[in-house]
Amino acid sequence: xxxxxxxxxxxxxxxxxxxxxxxxxxxxxxxxxxxxxxxxxxxxxxxxxxxxxxxxxxxxxxxxxxxxxxxxxxxxxxxxxxxxxxxxxxxxxxxxxxxxxxxxxxxxxxxxxxxxxxxxxxxxxxxxxxxxxxxxxxxxxxxxxxxxxxxxxxxxxxxxxxxxxxxxxxxxxxxxxxxxxxxxxxxxxxxxxxxxxxxxxxxxxxxxxxxxxxxxxxxxxxxxxxxxxxxxxxxxxxxxxxxxxxxxxxxxxxxxxxxxxxxxxxxxxxxxxxxxxxxxxxxxxxxxxxxxxxxxxxxxxxxxxxxxxxxxxxxxxxxxxxxxxxxxxxxxxxxxxxxxxxxxxxxxxxxxxxxxxxxxxxxxxxxxxxxxxxxxxxxxxxxxxxxxxxxxxxxxxxxxxxxxxxxxxxxxxxxxxxxxxxxxxxxxxxxxxxxxxxxxxxxxxxxxxxxxxxxxxxxxxxxxxxxxxxxxxxxxxxxxxxxxxxxxxxxxxxxxxxxxxxxxxxxxxxxxxxxxxxxxxxxxxxxxxxxxxxxxxxxxxxxxxxxxxxxxxxxxxxxxxxxxxxxxxxxxxxxxxxxxxxxxxxxxxxxxxxxxxxxxxxxxxxxxxxxxxxxxxxxxx
Amino acid sequence: xxxxxxxxxxxxxxxxxxxxxxxxxxxxxxxxxxxxxxxxxxxxxxxxxxxxxxxxxxxxxxxxxxxxxxxxxxxxxxxxxxxxxxxxxxxxxxxxxxxxxxxxxxxxxxxxxxxxxxxxxxxxxxxxxxxxxxxxxxxxxxxxxxxxxxxxxxxxxxxxxxxxxxxxxxxxxxxxxxx
Numbered sequence: 120x121x122x123x124x125x126x127x128x129x130x131x132x133x134x135x136x137x138x139x140x141x142x143x144x145x146x147x148x149x150x151x152x153x154x155x156x157x158x159x160x161x162x163x164x165x166x167x168x169x170x171x172x173x174x175x176x177x178x179x180x181x182x183x184x185x186x187x188x189x190x191x192x193x194x195x196x197x198x199x200x201x202x203x204x205x206x207x208x209x210x211x212x213x214x215x216x217x218x219x220x221x222x223x224x225x226x227x228x229x230x231x232x233x234x235x236x237x238x239x240x241x242x243x244x245x246x247x248x249x250x251x252x253x254x255x256x257x258x259x260x261x262x263x264x265x266x267x268x269x270x271x272x273x274x275x276x277x278x279x280x281x282x283x284x285x286x287x288x289x290x291x292x293x294x295x296x297x298x299x300x301x302x303x304x305x306x307x308x309x310x311x312x313x314x315x316x317x318x319x320x321x322x323x324x325x326x327x328x329x330x331x332x333x334x335x336x337x338x339x340x341x342x343x344x345x346x347x348x349x350x351x352x353x354x355x356x357x358x359x360x361x362x363x364x365x366x367x368x369x370x371x372x373x374x375x376x377x378x379x380x381x382x383x384x385x386x387x388x389x390x391x392x393x394x395x396x397x398x399x400x401x402x403x404x405x406x407x408x409x410x411x412x413x414x415x416x417x418x419x420x421x422x423x424x425x426x427x428x429x430x431x432x433x434x435x436x437x438x439x440x441x442x443x444x445x446x447x448x449x450x451x452x453x454x455x456x457x458x459x460x461x462x463x464x465x466x467x468x469x470x471x472x473x474x475x476x477x478x479x480x481x482x483x484x485x486x487x488x489x490x491x492x493x494x495x496x497x498x499x500x501x502x503x504x505x506x507x508x509x510x511x512x513x514x515x516x517x518x519x520x521x522x523x524x525x526x527x528x529x530x531x532x533x534x535x536x537x538x539x540x541x542x543x544x545x546x547x548x549x550x551x552x553x554x555x556x557x558x559x560x561x562x563x564x565x566x567x568x569x570x571x572x573x574x575x576x577x578x579x580x581x582x583x584x585x586x587x588x589x590x591x592x593x594x595x596x597x598x599x600x601x602x603x604x605x606x607x608x609x610x611x612x613x614x615x616x617x618x619x620x621x622x623x624x625x626x627x628x629x630x631x632x633x634x635x636x637x638x639x640x641x642x643x644x645x646x647x648x649x650x651x652x653x654x655x656x657x658x659x660x661x662x663x664x665x666x667x668x669x670x671x672x673x674x675x676x677x678x679x680x681x682x683x684x685x686x687x688x689x690x691x692x693x694x695x696x697x698x699x700x701x702x703x704x705x706x707x708x709x710x711x712x713x714x715x716x717x718x719x720x721x722x723x724x725x726x727x728x729x730x731x732x733x734x735x736x737x738x739x740x
Numbered sequence: 741x742x743x744x745x746x747x748x749x750x751x752x753x754x755x756x757x758x759x760x761x762x763x764x765x766x767x768x769x770x771x772x773x774x775x776x777x778x779x780x781x782x783x784x785x786x787x788x789x790x791x792x793x794x795x796x797x798x799x800x801x802x803x804x805x806x807x808x809x810x811x812x813x814x815x816x817x818x819x820x821x822x823x824x825x826x827x828x829x830x831x832x833x834x835x836x837x838x839x840x841x842x843x844x845x846x847x848x849x850x851x852x853x854x855x856x857x858x859x860x861x862x863x864x865x866x867x868x869x870x871x872x873x874x875x876x877x878x879x880x881x882x883x884x885x886x887x888x889x890x891x892x893x894x895x896x897x898x899x900x901x902x903x904x905x906x907x908x909x910x911x912x913x914x915x916x917x918x919x
Contacts, residue, residue, distance in 0.1 A: 696785050
């Protein structure tokens with residue numbers, strides 16, 4: 120037993136895809152990693168910091184305020200010859216697209232890796248866009264790993280490619296790679312020993328339009344050369360001739376799923392099966408050979424037809440021919456059906472799950488956001504509620520979130536709503552925008568400056584739980600802790616709000632519903648005043664997933680008395696998972712497994728049937 | 741050896757801990773392993789599922805109807821995720837309600853023994869290990885829990901795991917060689 124458990128312990132470790140990517144960065148001599156958290160990429164940066172610490176590798180890891188900033192920090196580092204990486208979720212690349220596209224023209228010095236994690240499905244994103252398309256648009260090479268192990272291997276290849284051609288290189292994992300766990304071999308970090316040195320070159324680093332055509336031509340040449348590199352030609356698992364003139368091409372995790380399915384069907388080694396590891400630029404000779412050697416080709420890739428569109432082949436089956444669904448995740452069940460149709464196999468009836476089954480996500484018991492949303496909704500039953508991206512998107516369940524678009528959009532959308540109603544001449548409804556603390560730093564500040572200056576009138580509630588909760592508690596600039604856990608120089612939300620020109624500003628713990636509701640009314644009056652404008656409230660309550668925060672607040676033994684009239688107000692409008700309905704008694708009860716004893720629901724119950732007791736027994740009395 | 745396992749629960753019930761421990765046990769046994777987990781929005785109390793594939797697999801997802809073992813942390817999830825199980829797959833549930841599955845009242849046992857209710861996850865794992873339906877025996881699993889659990893949770897996790905093992909009736913207890 121002992122021998123078994125210690126086997127390979129030094130050379131192999133069970134790593135999540137994001138950890139494998141992080142380990143790859145540290146092993147390959149990366150000296151700066153910057154990121155903004157977002158599912159499915161969130162775990163990469165903390166793992167980079169941890170592996171650097173564990174191995175003693177010198178590395179600056181930072182949570183940047185947003186992806187554009189992260190990209191530019193990494194770019195600056197690369198200009199000095201060091202290896203840099205920037206990690207983000209796919210929509211983060213939208214934010215970073217400005218520096219990203221130009222960096223293809225100007226190029227890099229030290230290797231620059233852009234990790235853009237896609238979310239086919241999507242499971243936890245506002246689109247299921249394909250970052251490989253972004254790479255193609257930017258003319259940047261992109262790797263598409265099928266597993267954590269492969270993702271780690273590709274980091275080294277990507278760095279070499281990046282430095283050889285002085286180009287940023289993208290690595291595009293998807294959710295199923297990021298959040299897969301696999302045993303992965305570990306190696307010691309490489310020491311590159313590159314003292315930082317910046318070569319001034321204005322015609323390149325400051326390239327004005329007169330230089331850009333030449334730079335664009337150079338970029339095209341680089342891409343042409345990379346498309347001819349043999350080492351990035353698709354990898355063939357050859358068939359035995361059972362399917363003449365037929366092949367299947369796949370990339371990313373769809374390659375892994377298809378591999379398992381072909382193995383299960385006994386077709387592995389019978390049909391020619393290609394894995395594309397570099398979907399852009401697609402290997403030139405592969406494209407040419409394909410049209411000569413095959414009359415039937417099936418392409419399986421997530422999420423857009425990136426490989427498919429580069430194949431000048433009339434007999435390609437894929438997303439454009441509708442052989443492969445054009446939206447949604449390519450799960451094993453979906454791919455099985457695709458293979459059955461393409462290869463004329465008998466259909467296997469797989470059992471199906473309950474459509475729309477399961478429990479929907481909800482704000483945690485004791486979450487300060489719930490109290491804030493309840494107060495907003497109760498104060499302004501007819502209000503309009505633009506909101507934003509984060510845990511608090513779940514304010515949807517409390518009917519206190521009407522729009523969710525992209526990071527920071529809620530504030531500007533609120534301004535848009537105001538100007539529309541104000542110009543309409545009729546009654547302007549109460550407009551209450553909500554945004555989380557981390558999102559406010561990320562993209563909220565310009566929207567607030569814009570709204571103030573252009574004389575919009577609405578209430579902005581900044582939901583400050585002192586962390587980036589949804590993605591796993593990364594520190595915000597206000598917290599004053601860097602990604603490596605050292606003290607930083609805190610930037611305060613209150614200072615920012617005032618500096619944005621806001622004249623009405625209050626802070627409150629939303630647990631105190633009466634006070635918070637009174638402040639909302641006061642803010643509303645300010646919006647209506649002749650000299651009024653944007654009113655800002657900070658609803659401050661720490662996230663209780665931070666156990667320290669939970670332990671340091673009062674916790675009550677909650678109880679529901681016989682006075683409960685079963686009106687369900689606390690369930691429908693407050694929706695705390697610590698409250699459950701007993702169908703037998705037609706009354707509400709406390710779920711002791713989930714109730715955290717915050718006591719806010721006492722203020723919510725119209726019958727006064729919920730009690731908070733300092734000591735003693737909770738639950739139904 | 742090939743085995744495919746699903747762990748189904750609600751966000752916060754400790755499905756990720758079970759997934760991690762099963763994968764560590766596979767690695768400790770010298771087997772290939774790949775898992776899939778739910779992160780992000782659904783973790784906020786929503787329905788979550790993890791998959792563990794032990795043996796020569798490349799992809800992290802288990803197709804419908806192919807799982808050998810299902811560990812359900814919540815009975816309501818049965819309706820949502822049972823379709824992943826093979827017809828002859830073993831279903832273990834943290835529940836006090838009898839049904840067409842193998843149940844252990846992890847929540848009740850945790851409460852009785854003064855453990856936090858979330859310890860029901862380790863009780864369920866101990867129970868399944870005790871029934872001998874996992875790719876490895878209880879001894880290896882116990883060793884992995886000892887080695888891989890952060891110090892502050894170690895005692896509670898081991899205690900919960902043993903409660904689960906002991907909940908297997910003596911005549912049902914697995915007596916095979918440790919894997």
